[in-house]
Amino acid sequence: MNAIVTNEGLPTSEPVTQREVLLKVDNVSLSFGGVKAITDISLDIQKGEIRAIIGPNGAGKTSMLNVINGFYHPQEGTITWRGEERRKMKPYEAASQGIARTFQNVALFKGMTTLDNIMSGRSLKMKKNFFWQLLWRGPAEQEEIEHRRRVEDIIDFLEIQAIRKTPVGKLPYGLQKRVELGRALAMEPELLLLDEPMAGMNLEEKEDMSRFILDVNQEFGTTIALIEHDMGVVMDLSDRVVVLDYGKKIADGPPEEVQASQAVIDAYLGVSH
Amino acid sequence: MLYDIFVDPFVQMYQMPDFFLQVLWEGFVAGILYALIALGFVLIFKASGVFNFAQGIMVVFAGLTLVGLHENGVPAFVALGLTIVVMGVLAYGIERVVMRPLVNQPDIILLMATIGLTYFLIGFGEFIFGGEPKRMIAEELWLPTGSTAFEFGERGLVILQHIDIAAAVIAIIMVAALGIFFNKTRIGRALRAVADDHQAALSVGISLNQIWAIVWFAAGLVALATGIMWGARSDVSFALEIVAFKALPVLILGGFTSIPGAIIGGLIIGFGEKIGELYWGGLVGGGIESWLAYIIALIFLLFRPQGLFGEKIIERV
Numbered sequence: 001m002n003a004i005v006t007n008e009g010l011p012t013s014e015p016v017t018q019r020e021v022l023l024k025v026d027n028v029s030l031s032f033g034g035v036k037a038i039t040d041i042s043l044d045i046q047k048g049e050i051r052a053i054i055g056p057n058g059a060g061k062t063s064m065l066n067v068i069n070g071f072y073h074p075q076e077g078t079i080t081w082r083g084e085e086r087r088k089m090k091p092y093e094a095a096s097q098g099i100a101r102t103f104q105n106v107a108l109f110k111g112m113t114t115l116d117n118i119m120s121g122r123s124l125k126m127k128k129n130f131f132w133q134l135l136w137r138g139p140a141e142q143e144e145i146e147h148r149r150r151v152e153d154i155i156d157f158l159e160i161q162a163i164r165k166t167p168v169g170k171l172p173y174g175l176q177k178r179v180e181l182g183r184a185l186a187m188e189p190e191l192l193l194l195d196e197p198m199a200g201m202n203l204e205e206k207e208d209m210s211r212f213i214l215d216v217n218q219e220f221g222t223t224i225a226l227i228e229h230d231m232g233v234v235m236d237l238s239d240r241v242v243v244l245d246y247g248k249k250i251a252d253g254p255p256e257e258v259q260a261s262q263a264v265i266d267a268y269l270g271v272s273h
Numbered sequence: 274m275l276y277d278i279f280v281d282p283f284v285q286m287y288q289m290p291d292f293f294l295q296v297l298w299e300g301f302v303a304g305i306l307y308a309l310i311a312l313g314f315v316l317i318f319k320a321s322g323v324f325n326f327a328q329g330i331m332v333v334f335a336g337l338t339l340v341g342l343h344e345n346g347v348p349a350f351v352a353l354g355l356t357i358v359v360m361g362v363l364a365y366g367i368e369r370v371v372m373r374p375l376v377n378q379p380d381i382i383l384l385m386a387t388i389g390l391t392y393f394l395i396g397f398g399e400f401i402f403g404g405e406p407k408r409m410i411a412e413e414l415w416l417p418t419g420s421t422a423f424e425f426g427e428r429g430l431v432i433l434q435h436i437d438i439a440a441a442v443i444a445i446i447m448v449a450a451l452g453i454f455f456n457k458t459r460i461g462r463a464l465r466a467v468a469d470d471h472q473a474a475l476s477v478g479i480s481l482n483q484i485w486a487i488v489w490f491a492a493g494l495v496a497l498a499t500g501i502m503w504g505a506r507s508d509v510s511f512a513l514e515i516v517a518f519k520a521l522p523v524l525i526l527g528g529f530t531s532i533p534g535a536i537i538g539g540l541i542i543g544f545g546e547k548i549g550e551l552y553w554g555g556l557v558g559g560g561i562e563s564w565l566a567y568i569i570a571l572i573f574l575l576f577r578p579q580g581l582f583g584e585k586i587i588e589r590v
Contacts, residue, residue: 069476095478107473109466111530120466124478126459144459187477 019046021083022191022223023068028077030063037063038074039247045191050217051225052234052255055244056267061227062104064244065193068225069101070094096124100189102180104196104227110169114179117168118154121186122147154182158212174205181212185220192216194226198233206230210237235259243267282552291429296547302437304543305444306502311520311527311535312448313495318529319455320464320488321372323383327390329517331493334394335360336500336509337402340410349413360493368486376481377471395511404511409504411436416505440502447498451491452532464488468530522570528580537581542566 030038243251245267317325342352417435455461527538550562
């Protein structure tokens with residue numbers, strides 16, 4: 001017990017909005033050879049919020065996402081996940097820790113059906129091992145049916161029943177993005193990373209996607225970090241926004257505050273230096 | 274001439290049904306064995322999207338290891354077990370040294386890596402076991418020898434080699450088991466996922482390394498079975514590698530990603546080859562067996578480039 005803690009028994013003075021920090025990035029720098037992708041960035045993601053990462057092209061947003069989900073290993077800085085400093089890990093391990101993601105340029109299994117794609121999101125939840133699966137009948141089959149039910153729920157939620165059996169390569173882009181979201185949801189993640197979930201969508205599709213993101217956040221309590229270029233969407237959806245430019249953090253706070261920041265306006269409109 | 278092509282062969286088939294049956298049987302056995310080889314290719318192709326050039330040499334390597342161990346005094350079944358272990362170690366080694374550093378690289382790079390692997394295994398195999406052909410230890414592994422003749426009274430007789438029957442049975446069992454495993458289980462789905470998109474597979478928590486090791490091991494087991502069966506029918510030598518490339522027309526017919534396709538393709542090539550050779554081969558002086566399969570495949574490519582059961586390539590532009 002730490003002696004400095006003195007407010008024991010006293011009514012807590014912390015604001016109710018102060019939530020538990022789920023993921024914390026401290027002084028992270030990432031470079032590829034001589035190119036600095038991220039320079040000394042710190043940010044946190046609180047449990048249950050929708051956190052947006054914005055910035056001009058090449059600002060380091062996707063690199064940041066890749067750092068968070070373990071695809072890249074920063075040269076400097078630490079990442080703290082649920083209060084524990086994270087060691088250098090293999091890319092597939094982030095998934096087992098409860099971090100799911102979608103990709104900027106849709107990374108789906110194109111030859112597989114919508115159903116199989118979303119089922120693949122549950123591969124970590126399926127525990128029956130190799131030898132049971134060799135038998136296939138029995139426990140492994142039971143398990144498959146159980147997971148299939150969860151997947152059907154997700155399909156209902158995303159309103160994609162009509163394309164369950166369609167190979168995703170055949171689907172229009174907007175629907176592919178939706179299937180990708182479905183696959184990430186099938187992992188029942190604690191933290192969901194969305195890399196430009198609305199890129200290339202028309203207005204109607206954007207509205208649908210925004211609704212899904214809000215629903216996921218509110219109904220399942222999933223924490224979401226998203227990269228997005230559409231400012232309207234970002235301002236409507238997110239609780240807090242962090243702005244990157246040339247690999248550096250230039251603003252961090254609630255949407256209105258960030259929007260008014262001079263540094264942000266300069267970064268987006270460009271100024272003569 | 275036209276009579277020779279379009280009428281005479283069928284008259285012969287009708288007049289000598291016993292001979293025709295014999296030809297069909299030989300075609301069937303060859304077809305099943307082709308299917309088995311093709312299956313080795315399909316496994317790797319499904320999991321990594323590359324045509325594994327090294328499959329042929331893996332057949333030779335497995336066969337040589339088995340025979341070589343036995344020559345050095347290891348009992349036959351112990352040698353079989355040890356060979357399985359060796360194939361496992363080889364799979365792990367390939368994953369570790371060749372595949373792992375190449376994650377997210379274009380398919381052509383992986384293809385080149387398998388070609389490199391082929392030449393490494395040829396040199397390594399010759400270094401350890403020498404280059405001369407060896408006899409497969411078929412009897413020691415309790416594979417049946419001899420033959421049974423079925424007589425049809427006046428109409429003649431059909432002779433079935435026991436080793437062929439055993440080969441067909443074992444091949445059918447292996448094909449069926451692998452087919453079920455890779456189509457119906459989580460690992461099967463993970464495998465297809467890995468083949469489609471490395472990054473996405475990683476993001477849902479599939480370990481590429483684990484899947485690749487499993488797949489190369491399965492391909493190694495298929496290679497071992499193939500090596501034993503082909504080795505028992507001829508010899509275990511580096512020439513078997515060429516036989517393995519008969520899988521190429523089989524795959525073109527059946528589709529590179531389909532296990533049923535490998536079976537059907539194997540049978541079509543097996544039947545086509547034998548019937549073509551024995552009934553039509555004489556017209557051009559014989560010896561068409563070695564290339565007829567490739568002609569069938571080339572013609573087939575014109576009409577159905579993705580194969581009978583292959584996944585149609587869908588590219589939105």
